Amino acid sequence: MELLEKRILQDGTVKEGNILKVDSFLNHQLDVELLNEIGKEFKRLFADKKITKILTIEASGIAIASVAAQYFGVPVLFAKKSKSQNLDGELYTSVVHSYTYGKDYTITVAKKFLSPREHILIIDDFLAVGKALNGLLDIAAQAGATVEGIGIVVEKGFQEGGKNLRRQGYNLHSLAIVDSMENGKLVFRKQ
């Protein structure tokens, strides 16, 4: 997605440890116009799929999924990262390791919102090793829901998450794939 790649080149910054910061428009401050273009692009890429619900994970995924959901006309369901006292009832849970925060956490989804009848599109902002995504896929599998696709805004193509998911046969689309960021220079994969 050219608009997105341009924006990453313009406003993204590369930090030590292969960290790509896009916090001025994607995951702290949010450019909602850009999110709309991202939502339209996801709709174009998954137009032939029968999607009944979009599944994402707090926090950054929520904005992207909510704006995109307008183009699909379906509800969003977001996995929570800590168990609220308000989230009673039966829960699907999965343990995820976060490299960003340096610890394990449990993600939860209320069982009543995810059934074998659902055809879901999973949306998230980043895909690197794929830990959060595997947690969402685990929860979808526990629910017996059909995963129609996975939509990612930025994939780190030099890490194994995307490769593994494609090898497993998932219908994965990443709007920008960074194949290298050595010496602070971003190289995008041609798509």
Add this chain to the structure above:
Amino acid sequence: MELLEKRILQDGTVKEGNILKVDSFLNHQLDVELLNEIGKEFKRLFADKKITKILTIEASGIAIASVAAQYFGVPVLFAKKSKSQNLDGELYTSVVHSYTYGKDYTITVAKKFLSPREHILIIDDFLAVGKALNGLLDIAAQAGATVEGIGIVVEKGFQEGGKNLRRQGYNLHSLAIVDSMENGKLVFRKQ
């Protein structure tokens, strides 16, 4: 907001301890059509204000703020609840007590995204005692930003948060105010 009150009566549930669960449409599963109507209503209520940015807090506030931001044509900035290794640079921080999770946590906003030039609208899903909101107001004050208004989806009118904020002179609009939920019966304040 009649549509919202009807939806709360239809799909909300009252739990012990004055907990109002709206997780089927507002803060776990998200009805994005309803969020759009909420966004339009916030725009109507704050139409005369010069808003340059919407400030909210993860996680539930993000969806509401992002959809609403489309009607204001401004970016969203969300306060984070845990310090990511990716959120470097100087941060505004404030300590908030959560009754939902039963603990204190620190919220953070990168200084570069909130300046004295900003005129902000604060948006959140719930207002009860007002702890999270006071954290956001504290951060806005540290930044020297002007708070043009506060938009809340559901206020618990029998708790002191809303009363205190109105007494302090904030331009607070809550789309639904629950004045009582005794014996599971919801009573909304006439607005």
